Amino acid sequence: MTRSPLIARRLFDRIEPVHALTYFAPEAKAAFDAAGYRGFWMGYFAGRSAPLGEVPAQVVAAAFYNFSAEHVSRALPSAWTHASPAAALQARQESAVAALNRCGVVDTESVGIAAALLEKAARSADWTGRPLFAANLSLPWPDEPVARLWHAATLLREHRGDGHVAVLLANGIGGRDCNVLHALADRVPREFITFSRQYDDDEWDRCVAGLADRGLVDATGTLSDAGRDLKQRVEDVTDALALPAFDALDDDELTTLFSTLGPITRAVIAGGDIPSATPMGLTRDDLDDDDPHLP
Template sequence: MTTAARRPELARRFFDRFEPIHAVTYFAPESRSAMDQLGCRGFWEGYFAGRAAPLETAAAPVVTALFYNFSAARVAKSLTRAWATTSPAAALRARSDGAAAALTRCGVADDDRLEVAAALAAKAAATAPLDGRALFAANAALPWPDDPVRRLWHAATLLREHRGDGHVAALVAAGVTGRESNVLQAAGGTIPADYVKRARDYDETEWQSCTARLAARGLLTDDGALTEAGAQLRRDIETVTDTVALGALAGLADDEVGALFAALTPLTRRVVAAGDVPDQTPMGLRRDELDDDSAHLG
């Protein structure tokens, strides 16, 4: 089977498996503690310092553009404070240390499937296309760790930024701004509006402004409900995102994809069972089929 013959849903199912491995870096106590020890105050300083560290000390507008859906004021405030107390190099070390400690606690290090998952995820990430994917490219320029736990986490990080860059491109092509994308996501029922407003720093004026712009395009009703045109646009964006994300598996043969799913899915179950990654996140993770270890390529 060629990459062109693989269905976009494969990329979505892959995301549901590698994203929890990566996401411990935001939510696990070991990861939070590692960033706190650098002097980062609160969740967001640690978040932006860690995730933006591969970009070194890129200006806040650059980080805002690449991360896409965050408040520019939040990005600028967090990075200014973070880089006043630490450095990108220190943040990278802390990020890797915290993630490795968290995954080890979850039992990932004690599983004999780790070596297979780490090797194949790394092969996928190392052969994924760089074109147009600036955040992925910045992470890809970092050295690969030798330890299999850290290698798996680094591969998952590359894969999630690869997919994220493609998702941003799909949103841009659809004419949906970063701030509008959060409103559209909430209208689709993926996550509650109140949660998005808190997590992404909206006041009521900005939220209503985004709603009005989307309504003027026929994507939302005046009171913020999703129209059929809006629902179709969301489906189209997700299909494009999944389709271009398939490139992350292009370097693996079918038997390798199958082996990667079989090795990675049980590790993801362990991470999810540990409870660090919340049920409700802006990533919209699905957990209803993590009992299925198959890639379903046959």
């Protein structure tokens, strides 16, 4: 089967917003607060790491990759003294479904079709070397269609994310450096990264200096040609590693996935919870095109 890795990138732009409501929707913050977690970051780290169980903060920092260990350790393992991983799993799924419902994503035929196709892809994807994907894959599948849609989207985004971490490691880009590289490549504003990934000016400058020592940043503080080439290579290989997750879908199914998932993603974006700039570097310029453009 010969497909362009660009399909994986375009699917990421459509799948990630469906998952990402669990970070940005007010329903999610309210659910984690009600479960007993204290503050946004405790809820975030508890919710996303809950499939791993009560593992040390170092394990979570290793898997998430681009957060500092200190940031993670302020939330874990103390989160589990407030509520269990099971409570976090319940809070994130129920609040995600509530947020999707508010955006108009409800139990319709098209939602059921998109959920079934994403599930088919997720169930067939290779989990080896992908700890967050494997942990989420071990969870029970929900019965309700919108919950199944969200769960499948979560699986496929973590599958891609695990692959992205492997590519960064192979290219010698550490977890803190990769955020800076991402910002310098104009994928996300520096201000958003420094806030969401908690950098001070000294750490940011050290990361820039380290990238400059490798010839990836020039004297003006912007990416050099080598830096732009490396960033593009990381993105291209990430797409290539994510693409086989959709091999289980034939061309007709992939075409149907684009046509059913596109309106769902547009409804989520229209809901207004997900900012235009996110650490994931999502693009929105192609979301109106529901054609996969298969060869």
